[in-house]
Structure formats: structure tokens, C-alpha cells
Amino acid sequence: MASALTVLFLSCWLAGHSGAWEGREYPKPTVWVSPSRVVAVGGSVTIRCEGSYLGLEFVLPKAGHPNPQVQTVPDGTVAEFPIPSVGREDGGSYTCEYHSITDENRWSYVSDPIEIIVGDPSLPRPSISLSPTGVTAPGADVTSRCRGQSRDVRFFLHKAGDLNPPRHMDPAGDGAEFRIPTVGRQHGGSYGCSYRPRSEPFVSSQPSHPVQLVVAGEGLPHPCCPVGGEWLGAGPGGSPSAHGGFRFVSFCRKRNLSETQQVGRPEDPDGFGAVFPISTVHQENDGSYSCSYHSRSEPFAVSSPSDPVQLVVRDPSLPRPSISLSPTGVTAPGADVTIRCQGQPRDVRFFLHKAGDLNPPRHMDPAGDGAEFRIPTVGRQHGGSYGCSYRPRSEPFVSSQPSHPVQLVVAEPSYPKPSISLNPSGGVSLGGAVAVWCRGQHQGMRFVLNKEGRRFQTVDPKGLEAVFPISNVSREDRGRYNCSYHSRSGSAAASSPSDPVELVVTDPSLPRPSISLSPTGVTAPGANVTIRCQGQRRDVRFFLHKAGDLNPPRHMDPAGDGAEFRIPTVGRQHGGSYGCSYRPRSEPFVSSQPSDPVQLVVAAAPPGHQDFTYANIARLALSAMVLLIMGLILAEACYSRSREVP
Incomplete structure (x- = not known):
């Protein structure tokens, strides 16, 4: 009977206390947001909730939304709720709570709320100003004025490092004034402001550029400027990240778009300088940095800030200019x-x-x-x-x-321009080898080979000549080259460039042209000869080559599928072996193989025949000049002798 009464009593007691046991029993969880509670549209953010035990199910309610997110964590104490692409609808106030997986009636207390503010880049950035400006004397009144372009908004004043909710104010017109009476050292810092539309209280503009409220500290000189800074770029994987650091005197503060905060601790706190390393730079690390310092015994007696240095982060998604x-x-x-x-x-x-x-x-x-x-x-x-x-x-x-x-290279007048040549000089086939030779007049120089105005190769020769070999010629190697040289100690002053040389690449896939002479056979001196080159392609330019001629080949645009090269008044100097090739207009340094050669044979002039070729005309002119000079000398002699006779 006693046992039955005991069971009945315990049952009644449990029933009376079921509200406590089935209610809030566990400690409230800790909730935080990474990387920041303010996130731009399209960015990513993760809400993390940490409990006190293993085997929990976490619930993430959002104010005003009936369906909370739920996540079970059987082996840990932290639940993660990622939002990979933040939209305006993700802004709001979140709380977190949890319960035991094995007993859904045992719940934690609700965490403190945390807000996610969605930054909308389409909202114009507000401006902020301090009155008075500059270093403020203790006890003065300061007014921070925030001004925007939108109406029906609420302004928020942020102070870097202040964990309290930001002050807010409805604007008078397009701006709001936040008054700080009787300024003390505790008010010093970096301030910025933003605004939120009343219809979307969790959507924010980008923060204003920061302003510094510096409260003067007696006996603290102005710190030195930053000793050095690094231009930091994008790291692996395309995300803006890099390694680097700044060297400041004593105390580094970031003057960012929304806040000023201490970004590191001095590595040498007992000396006069400090280094603030940023091990992995992200987009939010960009901004303007300055440094100041304070006495350890008086942390709010801050010196005026140093001159700023900018940390610019490279974004690999922006196309390279x-x-x-x-x-x-x-x-x-x-x-x-x-x-x-x-x-x-x-x-x-x-x-x-x-x-x-x-x-x-x-x-x-x-x-x-x-x-x-x-x-x-x-x-x-x-x-x-x-x-x-x-x-x-x-x-x-x-x-x-x-x-x-x-490279902007300025010519040095004391450096004569070099000479340049190709070996072999008659062009090279695809896959062949060619060398560009450059010769200067000074020892110990560095030679630069330029192609189409851009640096191609650099060589430090032992003597006066530099050789630039191209072992496996491709179409990309074709073009116009020149070379110059400069002292090995620097490239700011160089010689004037050499005359250009053209590297023409022969493409065996282009059909070989044909060549013919008119008239054929042995040509009489003084006759007119026409050399006709004909191919199978249109929109090309034909070139006429003569074996052993060092001058550039004659060229002509074709009429139809061929071109005619006329040689008027043929002389012995025109005799020789001729061939022709063509180059597509779209690739002026790619050539067909030359045609089979034809021989232009000039007949010898018969005895007594007047050969009016250019060479003979020159000889006749020289003879006539000699006879004229001799006649003048004889005439002068006769005239002088006649004057001597009495």
C-alpha cells in the first residue's frame, strides 16, 4: 500500500513540474555571423549556433517567418546555417535554440538575437562630416552630420569597435545630425554612417567613407608615416587574397568604408615601430590605413593619426586592361x-x-x-x-x-644604332631555323630584340654581336624586327633602334606560282621584257626576286590572279635568274614557296653596235666629260701663249 502511494505521489509531482522539465532547461546557445553581419547582395554569409552538449538539433527562427531552419548535429556542438547568395529577403533578426535529439521536450533557452543587414550597392553611399574638423580638444561639442539622396529613410551612426547598437535617427530633410556633447577621450575613433529604407529595415546602403574623431592627448607627437606598404593581389582560386603587411609606428587603424578598427597587435611593442601582418587578405581588408599611438596607462589619450596609406585589393574577375x-x-x-x-x-x-x-x-x-x-x-x-x-x-x-x-626606352645619343641581319636571309620555311644577328659598337651591352615595337628577347653577349636564334619557326614568329642595346646596369637609356628586318615565313601549303618571260629566248639589248607571275589565289601580293640581288624584291598587286613586272630597255645588268612568290594580304609576312626560276639572257652587242644600256650611256657620258676637260685645258694653254708673244 505504501509503494502504491509513493508511486502516486511521484506521478503527481512530475505532472506538476512537467512545464519546467519539458520547457527551457538547457543554457541558451551562442550565435554569431561569419564573415560579417553586414553583407552585400549576392554575397555569402553563415550563421553559426553553438550549444553546450553533443547530440543536439538546432532551430534557427527568423523574426516574422513561420518556418525556421533546422539542423541536426549528432557529433558536435556547432550548427552552421549558410546563405550562399544573399538576397534582400535574407535580411532580418535571427535567434537560435536547440533541443536534445533523444528527448524533444528538453529545450534550451533562446539565444540573443542577431541581425543580418543586406547592403544594396544600388543605394547611393551617404556622406559624413564632423564639425569642428581636425583634432578635437577635450570638452568640446562635436556634431556628426550624415547626408544622403533618399527620403523616407533612417540614418545609423557607427563607431568602429563599438559593440553597442549604432545610434539611429530619422532625418530632417535629406540628412541627420548626431551630437556628441562634451567630448572626452572615450569618444575618439572612426565614425561612419549608413541609412535603411523604412519599408525595408534590414536593407542598408553602403556606409559612408569614414571620418576620424581624434581627441587630443597631451604630450603625444604626431607619429611617423607608414614605413612601407604592399600592393596586394588576388590569391589562388580567384578569390582576392594575398599575404603582406604594413610597418607602422605603434598602432594601426583601418579607415574603411564603415568603421575604424585596430587590425593587429604590434610585433615589437617595446620598440618605436610596429608591424601589423595581414596573413590572408580579403575584399573587406581594402581601404585607407593610418596609424596612431597611445600610452598604455592612458589608452584614450590618442595621438593624431599618421598620413594614410591605401591597401588596394586586386579582383581577378575584373578583365585586365x-x-x-x-x-x-x-x-x-x-x-x-x-x-x-x-x-x-x-x-x-x-x-x-x-x-x-x-x-x-x-x-x-x-x-x-x-x-x-x-x-x-x-x-x-x-x-x-x-x-x-x-x-x-x-x-x-x-x-x-x-x-x-x-617599356619606355629613351635613346642615348652616345650609343650609335646597331645593325641587324637574318641568317639565312632569304626567308625560312615553317619548322625551320633562323637566327637574328645584331651588332653594336660598345662592349658589355645588353641587346634587346623587338618585334613590332614590343620586346621579344634579351641577350647579354660576350662581344659586340648578339645572336637571337629561332629554332622552330612558326607563323607567330613572322613579322618585322629591330634591335637596340643598353647598359646592363639599367634599361632606361638605350641606343636608337636598328633599321628593321622582315622575317618572312614560307608556308608549303600555299600553291607554288608560275613565272614566264615575254619575249622568250635570248633578249636583245634595249628591248622591253615583261615577267608574268601567276597563282591560284586572289587577294594576294606578288614579289619578284632576282638571284644574288640584295635589294628588297619588287612587289605588285595583281590584276586578277597574276601580276606583270616590266623591265624596259634591257641591259646586261638585267640578265640573271628570276623567280616570284606571293603573300596573302591578311598575312603580309607569310609567303608561298617561290616559283621555278626562269633565266633572262641578254645577248652581247655585235661589233660596232651602239649599246645604249645604262652602263654604256654612263661610259659615253664620262668620255665626253674627259674630252671636254682636255679641250678646256688646251684652249687655256693656247690663250696664255698668244698673250706672251710680243
């Missing part, structure tokens, strides 16, 4: 040079970089899809390697990758 020089090749001192940078996107700003130049790059707004940087009156100091990049106006610290470099 192109760059060109005008004029190309080696430039004469005093000439004007224009460097043109061209890209595909609009609404960008172009930047011109010179290798080794520590000054900020020149920048220019484009005219259309490109920008032109003019260098008037070029001197030796302008020589060097140049490249360009561009940055979207909406993201001033995000850059394209730089263009491939171009």
Missing part, C-alpha cells in the same frame, strides 16, 4: 609620349604605375573606355617599365590586375 605607347620603340629625348590604357568596364578610374616609383600612381578618368597619360618632353628619368590598372568608382580600393608592362 591593355596598355600601349605612342610612338612605339626607342624614344628620342625631348619627344612627347602618350601612354594609352584601355579596358572594358565603364565608370572606372585608370591608374598609371611605373616600376620602382614610390610616388602615388597618376590617375585619370577615362574618355570612353580608355585614358591617355601624356609625358611631354621625355628625358632619361622617364624611361622604365609602365603598367596600368583601373578601379570601379563604386569600390575605390578594389583594382583590376595590372596590364602587361610596356
